[in-house]
Amino acid sequence: MNGNGSESDGSEERYTGPPSYGTPPGYGPPPGYGPPSGYGPPPGYGPPPGYGPPPGYGPPPGYGPPPGYGPPPGHGPPPGYGPPPGYGRGFPGPVPTWPAGPGRPGVATSAAVLGFVTAGLTALMTAGFLLGFAAGDDDAVYVLTIVTGALCAAGLLTGAVRLLSRTSADLLFVSALASLASLALIAVVGATTLYADEAEFILVFSFLGAPLPAVTAVLARNRATTGWVSSGP
Numbered sequence: 001m002n003g004n005g006s007e008s009d010g011s012e013e014r015y016t017g018p019p020s021y022g023t024p025p026g027y028g029p030p031p032g033y034g035p036p037s038g039y040g041p042p043p044g045y046g047p048p049p050g051y052g053p054p055p056g057y058g059p060p061p062g063y064g065p066p067p068g069y070g071p072p073p074g075h076g077p078p079p080g081y082g083p084p085p086g087y088g089r090g091f092p093g094p095v096p097t098w099p100a101g102p103g104r105p106g107v108a109t110s111a112a113v114l115g116f117v118t119a120g121l122t123a124l125m126t127a128g129f130l131l132g133f134a135a136g137d138d139d140a141v142y143v144l145t146i147v148t149g150a151l152c153a154a155g156l157l158t159g160a161v162r163l164l165s166r167t168s169a170d171l172l173f174v175s176a177l178a179s180l181a182s183l184a185l186i187a188v189v190g191a192t193t194l195y196a197d198e199a200e201f202i203l204v205f206s207f208l209g210a211p212l213p214a215v216t217a218v219l220a221r222n223r224a225t226t227g228w229v230s231s232g233p
Contacts (some may be wrong), residue, residue: 061147105228108163115160115172118212122153122179141190141202148182156216166232169220176217183209204215 127150133142152175159172183206190202217227 014219035086046218055128063073080117102231104164104166105224107219107227108169108225111169111172111216111222111225113159114212114216114219115156115163117177118176118179118216119153119156120158121209121212122149122156125205126150126153139198141186143180144189145186148186150180156213159220163220163225163229169225169229173191173217173220176213176220179213180210183213201228 070073126146129142129145129149133146155171155178157173157176163172165170187203187206190206191199194202
């Protein structure tokens with residue numbers, strides 16, 4: 001038994017180390033890789049092909065002046081248009097008054113209007129005197145006023161109508177004069193037959209009633225009035 005407790009047969013065996021192993025078969029060194037196949041320099045590229053100047057273009061073709069245009073065709077006046085359908089001939093213009101035309105002059109119109117007004121006021125006053133006469137006032141002046149007033153009112157009214165119809169201006173003129181004469185006669189009779197307040201009332205009545213028939217007579221005898229009436233159909 002040796003020192004480490006194992007038995008020995010008397011001979012010493014030397015330990016030569018582990019057995020060597022050779023190179024495993026079939027495996028040589030890896031195949032060598034030479035340098036990569038050489039690549040020459042890239043093919044040379046010369047400068048790009050030269051381009052000459054662009055082909056020359058001559059000046060654009062000339063254009064002459066535009067074709068001349070003569071004056072536009074003449075246009076006559078626009079066609080006339082008659083009155084719109086359904087409206088007749090329209091409103092006539094003002095008619096010239098006499099003597100420039102057949103129209104009634106303003107003097108004749110004023111005479112006829114005053115004739116109507118004088119006739120109306122005469123009839124109104126006549127009706128008032130008639131009521132007084134019916135109440136017992138039988139003085140001569142009342143009877144005279146009623147009779148002459150009724151006649152003058154009728155003459156003035158008829159004369160104004162005849163003047164407007166261009167028949168005659170004489171009746172209106174004569175009726176206006178008759179009214180003036182009647183008022184003068186009433187004033188004289190009233191002043192001689194009545195007293196105090198009644199006489200004064202008759203005088204005032206005659207004085208205030210005179211202007212209207214006086215103006216009516218003047219306008220009815222005016223040259224424009226008579227000329228327009230006499231030139232009528």
